[in-house]
Amino acid sequence: MAIPNQSENENISVPDEVAFSETLSDQNHQTLEEELAKVRLEMDQFRSLLQRAHADFSNYRRRIEDEHEDLIKRANASLILQILPVLDDFQRALVDLPEDASMSRWVQGVRLIQRSLQSLLESSGLSKIESIGRGFDPWEHEAVSFEETDMLDDEIVTNVIREGYSLNGKVLRPSQVIISKSPTNGDNLSEVKET
Amino acid sequence: MAKVLGIDLGTTNSCMAIVEGGEPLVLENSEGGRITPSVVATNLKTGERYVGQMAKRQGVTNPDNTIYSIKRLIGRRYSEVAEETKRVAYKIEETANKDAHVAMAGKRHQRYLP
Numbered sequence: 001m002a003i004p005n006q007s008e009n010e011n012i013s014v015p016d017e018v019a020f021s022e023t024l025s026d027q028n029h030q031t032l033e034e035e036l037a038k039v040r041l042e043m044d045q046f047r048s049l050l051q052r053a054h055a056d057f058s059n060y061r062r063r064i065e066d067e068h069e070d071l072i073k074r075a076n077a078s079l080i081l082q083i084l085p086v087l088d089d090f091q092r093a094l095v096d097l098p099e100d101a102s103m104s105r106w107v108q109g110v111r112l113i114q115r116s117l118q119s120l121l122e123s124s125g126l127s128k129i130e131s132i133g134r135g136f137d138p139w140e141h142e143a144v145s146f147e148e149t150d151m152l153d154d155e156i157v158t159n160v161i162r163e164g165y166s167l168n169g170k171v172l173r174p175s176q177v178i179i180s181k182s183p184t185n186g187d188n189l190s191e192v193k194e195t
Numbered sequence: 196m197a198k199v200l201g202i203d204l205g206t207t208n209s210c211m212a213i214v215e216g217g218e219p220l221v222l223e224n225s226e227g228g229r230i231t232p233s234v235v236a237t238n239l240k241t242g243e244r245y246v247g248q249m250a251k252r253q254g255v256t257n258p259d260n261t262i263y264s265i266k267r268l269i270g271r272r273y274s275e276v277a278e279e280t281k282r283v284a285y286k287i288e289e290t291a292n293k294d295a296h297v298a299m300a301g302k303r304h305q306r307y308l309p
Contacts (some may be wrong), residue, residue, distance in 0.1 A: 056216050070227075134257060138249040143256045155256060171226075179256060 073168050076124050080165075083121065086172060088112040088162060129164035131157045131175045140164060142174045152180040206266040209233045224248075236261040237299060258284035259300035268295050268309040 094111065101107055129140050136143060136155040147158050157177045164175030200222075203210040208230040211222045224231045226248055236250035237243070237260045245253060254261040267279050273289035280287045286298040288306065296306040 060215060136253070138245055138253040142252040143254075146256060174252060181256075 034101060073125075073170075077167050077172060080121060080124065080167060081172060083117075084165060087114075087117060087121070090117065091163070125168040126172070127167075128164050128173050129166055129171070131160050131164065131172075132175055135159065136177070136179045139172055139175075140166075140174055141177045141179075143179050144176050146179045146181040148183045149180050150182055153182055156180045203267065204266060205233055206264055207233060232263075233266065234261060234263040254284075259286065261285065262297060262307075264308045265297070268297070270309075271295055 090110075091114070094107075094114065097107060131141060134157055136157060141157065141167065144161055149158070152158065156179060157175075158180050159178040160175055160177065162176040165172045198213050198215075201212045203212075209232075210230050212219050213222065214220070219256075219277060221229050223229055228248065231247040232251045234247060234250040234254070236245045236253060236257055238245070238253070238257060239260060250261060251263075254263070262285055264279065264283060268287065271307055272293050273287070273295040276287060276292065276295045286300070288296050288298045290296050290306070294308060296308055299305045299307065
């Protein structure tokens with residue numbers, strides 16, 4: 001591009017700002033206004049998008065941290081949940097043992113295997129939920145039936161059908177329990193049976 | 196920033212999800228489950244309300260006030276829900292305008308429109 005020399009520059013009259021704006025047609029001015037509005041709108045949209053993406057990322061990071069922490073605590077939960085029925089079977093097998101068989105070496109060996117399995121699971125953070133004599137709590141118990149009695153207050157656990165366990169303080173499997181109910185309030189039982 | 200929570204309200208179970216990073220994400224409930232039983236209950240003695248798995252666990256002890264399968268009643272007249280009335284343990288009543296309402300037991304006989 002050729003650079004004009006000094007003498008030529010002096011001869012060119014540069015229009016001032018007012019004069020320049022006057023040269024723009026109204027149509028051009030309107031077009032520029034529209035483009036400016038469009039760019040501003042786009043800028044707002046991008047700003048909103050950026051804020052949303054930033055919030056998403058913060059939430060994502062926080063959730064990943066929580067999940068990681070939770071994963072460490074409950075890494076074995078799924079496996080232990082599948083082993084629990086074996087523990088239940090051991091308990092069922094040994095609870096109704098004939099008296100003459102209870103002292104046999106074979107039975108003692110089975111007891112040792114049960115204790116060994118239980119200790120192994122307890123060392124991983126498993127603990128049994130104590131239920132009998134306590135008030136019914138749906139966080140820890142699942143009511144499967146009730147027993148009419150006037151010896152106890154309502155909703156006291158009288159029997160455990162299936163033991164419940166918690167893992168590192170979190171309920172892994174609720175206890176299935178039978179709870180007390182005063183005989184006068186027994187109408188609900190018949191309704192449940194009807195359904 | 197506000198998010199939209201999508202709820203799949205099922206007759207038996209419900210599920211909640213949001214969109215994060217352009218992908219749908221199913222949320223876990225407080226017990227770590229990705230689905231929550233569509234059950235609610237009120238303990239009239241303590242005034243406590245239970246939702247989901249806990250409501251389900253106490254259903255046997257409190258059948259009058261444990262509400263489930265409510266989706267079958269939404270927007271229906273009492274005359275249309277004769278079968279459902281036989282299947283559930285809670286009470287379904289007819290109101291003056293022929294709608295089906297759920298009646299919770301207790302001293303305050305409360306009705307809820309599903």
